[in-house]
Amino acid sequence: MDKFRVLVVDDEEDFLETIVKRLRDRGLETHGVLSGEKALQFLEGQDTDVVVLDVRMPGMDGIETLKEIKKRKPGIEVIMLTGHASVESGIQGMQLGAFDYVMKPVPLDELLDKMRQAYERKVIQEEQL
Amino acid sequence: MSGPGKTDRLISYLTAILLFGAAVFLIISGNTVLGLGALCLAGLSWFTSRRLLRRQGKPDREWLLDERLLQTQKLAAMGELAAGVAHEINNPLAIIRQEAEWTGQVLRQAEIPETPQLAEVRDSLREIVQQVDRARDITAGLLNLARKREPVIQKVDLNRLIRDMAALVEKEAKASNIQVIRRLQEGLPLIESDAPLLRQVILNLLNNARQAVGKDGSITISTRQAQDRRIVITIADTGSGIPPELIRHIFDPFFTTKEPGTGTGLGLAISRGIIHSLGGDITAASRAGEGAEFTISLPLRPETGVRHAATA
Numbered sequence: 077m078d079k080f081r082v083l084v085v086d087d088e089e090d091f092l093e094t095i096v097k098r099l100r101d102r103g104l105e106t107h108g109v110l111s112g113e114k115a116l117q118f119l120e121g122q123d124t125d126v127v128v129l130d131v132r133m134p135g136m137d138g139i140e141t142l143k144e145i146k147k148r149k150p151g152i153e154v155i156m157l158t159g160h161a162s163v164e165s166g167i168q169g170m171q172l173g174a175f176d177y178v179m180k181p182v183p184l185d186e187l188l189d190k191m192r193q194a195y196e197r198k199v200i201q202e203e204q205l
Numbered sequence: 206m207s208g209p210g211k212t213d214r215l216i217s218y219l220t221a222i223l224l225f226g227a228a229v230f231l232i233i234s235g236n237t238v239l240g241l242g243a244l245c246l247a248g249l250s251w252f253t254s255r256r257l258l259r260r261q262g263k264p265d266r267e268w269l270l271d272e273r274l275l276q277t278q279k280l281a282a283m284g285e286l287a288a289g290v291a292h293e294i295n296n297p298l299a300i301i302r303q304e305a306e307w308t309g310q311v312l313r314q315a316e317i318p319e320t321p322q323l324a325e326v327r328d329s330l331r332e333i334v335q336q337v338d339r340a341r342d343i344t345a346g347l348l349n350l351a352r353k354r355e356p357v358i359q360k361v362d363l364n365r366l367i368r369d370m371a372a373l374v375e376k377e378a379k380a381s382n383i384q385v386i387r388r389l390q391e392g393l394p395l396i397e398s399d400a401p402l403l404r405q406v407i408l409n410l411l412n413n414a415r416q417a418v419g420k421d422g423s424i425t426i427s428t429r430q431a432q433d434r435r436i437v438i439t440i441a442d443t444g445s446g447i448p449p450e451l452i453r454h455i456f457d458p459f460f461t462t463k464e465p466g467t468g469t470g471l472g473l474a475i476s477r478g479i480i481h482s483l484g485g486d487i488t489a490a491s492r493a494g495e496g497a498e499f500t501i502s503l504p505l506r507p508e509t510g511v512r513h514a515a516t517a
Contacts, residue, residue: 099313161373163374173401174401
């Protein structure tokens with residue numbers, strides 16, 4: 077699987093720094109931002125394949141952000157990441173077109189696996205167009 | 206299953222006539238788009254009634270197939286009309302919500318002395334916003350129902366997908382003393398399907414099961430490969446079950462057994478649409494007092510019509 081471009085969105089700075097570092101270490105072109113608003117700004121300017129999105133954030137929450145991303149860039153695949161499993165928001169997320177809804181903490185390899193599948197889906201979708 | 210009765214036909218014709226009336230009214234009052242939609246539905250309804258008449262005397266099996274085809278056509282037409290209505294309604298809803306919020310803002314700025322009446326007004330505004338959100342849930346569901354999401358076919362590890370979704374539901378289930386039991390057949394082959402769509406269906410069914418049980422009970426989710434190689438998923442709960450007279454409506458749009466306001470009645474209709482689009486089938490069985498069981502069967506790969514993944 078070739079390299080793909082990832083954006084991680086999480087308001088917890090420590091978590092964000094570490095995961096960005098680890099994903100870069102695995103050879104992925106990774107960026108991190110601290111809020112939904114910043115994520116939308118980032119996506120305007122930079123082509124991205126997969127977004128890893130925290131559900132609970134102050135300001136624009138994960139569900140709102142997902143909705144906006146899917147409206148503006150429907151091709152981008154989004155993996156929702158949550159510290160508090162909520163079935164309600166899980167259903168909402170999947171209905172809004174998220175690729176997956178994953179509970180924290182998640183082993184990096186497992187997350188990477190899901191990210192690869194999400195990227196593969198994006199590629200297939202682009203081929204179908 | 207027996208053929209349609211006299212009343213069925215009567216209702217069908219009556220629906221057609223009513224829809225014609227609605228179409229005429231809508232077109233006269235200037236809403237051409239909705240009017241044309243209603244006209245299409247009316248035509249379809251008339252056509253259905255004619256076919257029902259002609260079908261009298263056909264053998265059961267043939268009748269069943271016909272019925273399925275009609276159901277699909279009807280749903281597609283209804284879906285399109287519903288999506289149109291949902292779009293039209295969303296705009297006024299947005300305005301109502303915005304005005305309610307603006308009124309609240311003005312009230313705060315006006316610095317009116319705190320009185321019981323003021324509290325009452327604020328309460329009322331909050332309720333308006335809440336009900337708008339409820340209506341928006343319904344329109345969102347309608348749009349989701351009508352949206353033809355082309356499945357994207359990838360290799361899917363079904364057991365893993367189910368484990369993930371079960372873990373998500375388990376936390377909330379445990380809080381109500383509901384056990385989530387997994388009986389997953391090891392070594393199932395990977396299937397070619399659409400993982401996000403399947404997640405939506407499984408999560409929806411698990412959540413329904415949890416709500417049906419309420420508290421103290423269990424949900425059992427199992428997978429196995431059937432003789433014909435298809436993969437069968439069952440989700441069974443120990444809730445109060447679905448009465449036999451209701452079970453045949455359980456996948457109809459807007460049909461719900463939940464308390465008013467807690468469900469849109471679209472979840473199972475959407476789920477069925479998804480499963481059919483993946484070449485699968487979904488059925489429900491229940492005996493009152495003994496819980497309900499939903500069964501999904503999925504092909505190892507969807508038949509022609511759905512494009513395949515290039516990846517191995």
